[in-house]
Amino acid sequence: MAADLSSVPSLSDFLAEPIARRALLACVMIGFANGFVSAFVVLRRSALKVGTLSHSLLPGIALVVLIAGVTNWSLLAGSVFAALFVGLGSVFLSRTSRLDQDTSMGILYTTGFAAGLIILQRLNLRQKLDEWLFGSIVGMADTDLWIAFGISLVAVVTLVTLQRPLLIYMFEPNVAASLGVPVRLLNYATFGVVILVLVSSLQAVGCILSVGLLITPAATVYLLTNEAKWLFIGGGILGAVGSVLAFLLQYPLGWSVSGAIVVVQGIFFLTAYVFSPRYGLFAKREVQV
């Protein structure tokens, strides 16, 4: 046992390596951006849509790789392509058939996901495939870090800038439209922000678990606070702190990084669900008595 431990570098030795420090920095940025945007996803009640979208990124990336090969930008380019394909495709399908948009999206993203799997396997990109499915935060290069930083900045600045109309839009789109809020513009802007943030979480936890990082943080805060503002800030903080904590835990425990990141968020959520002074399980019992 002792021999096993000594053969692996200690946590502090590991953290001294540039790879580990880059990963920690990525955890902070990606965790914060995803947690921040998760407030929008929770308030707009669009968790299911985001789940669909995250899975549809894979075929987009596969297609871009098929055409242009693997580059630093294949994640971003592929994701934008995939989002446009599924987003616009589902609108087109539902308008030109009797299917509703949810059904159309369901068909498009599963078919796309399957096609993406086949393409990536045919291209002999087994390792890349694993990274996109389950994340690769330890292997991030400087360019990846800068992309993550840029994405986080754009996402947070966009939502902060739009906060006043956004609040009304999230509350009730019809009321927002009647007040002159440019609902369609906000629709596109927030769709863009969600796509961007998904790309960054793809790197951290992969497309299968990305939804966890893009929903759970704000859902946890939702059980603790009554202020929309704190949902955003608190979501960001929980996302960042949770991801860092997960990264520090996974090393000595030998867990998968992406698994640890999402499990820690899940534990945060469970804790709030049970112990929240206002909306937790125990709080409810008090009210009933």
Add this chain to the structure above:
Amino acid sequence: MVRSDLQHEAHDHAHDHVCWGGGHAHAHHHRLEVSDLCVSYNEVRALEHISFATECGRSIALVGPNGAGKSTLLKCLAGLIVPDSGNIIWRGKRLTRSSHEIAYLPQRGDVNWNFPITVRGLVEMGRFPNLGWWRRYSDHDETMVKRALVAMDLMDLQDRQISALSGGQQQRVFLARALAQEAHVLLLDEPYTGLDKPSQEVLAGLFRELTKEGRLLIASHHDLQTVEDIFDDVLMLRRTQIVFGITKEVFTAANVDAAYGANVPTVLEGRF
């Protein structure tokens, strides 16, 4: 002195603008005319040939069976749906999109009441047309919000979460938002649905006050028993317009039959 004069003037202007206490004096400028309005929803005709004219200071009930097009008409007047044909003229101008002078109050069931916002926060939303995206919340904005809260008797509840309100209080918060918006026209989708008797009476009283102050209220309404007590005018619909006019004159058994067909609610039997 000069400053207080200015303030006074601004105040008067605000009065005129919002119909707040404006009475019937300027009602003739505030005409709403709907002519030959036809609307489709997902390629299905929802409304055909709706025409009526009214003005500030009236309250109108939209009456008709489910699917008659009441909500569609309200959304159309709010600028949320573009009609296939026909015109909506508000104060002499053709309405092509939403106007800050027209407030839309959705059905309470359509709203996420768990949304983390306080009563005051929701009422402040009404200032958006004035504030735009970034302008600072001014003293005037604060005054309007406060007046709206006072008028709807919500001052004591202003810091309360909207999830912790009764149905009647929720409806009053919506009304306060419309007042903070300085709206002339209030479009309400089923405001009476789900309210208990005392809340219904409070709401009826508020409707009377709001119209007396010079606002135009248009509400879809399903309780045929109370139409005569609450509304000045009635617009009866069944995809097409059955009748429009003063409640006392047009709310008759024959017209109700025409609107509801064989499905007149049994509670009304023997009423006419």
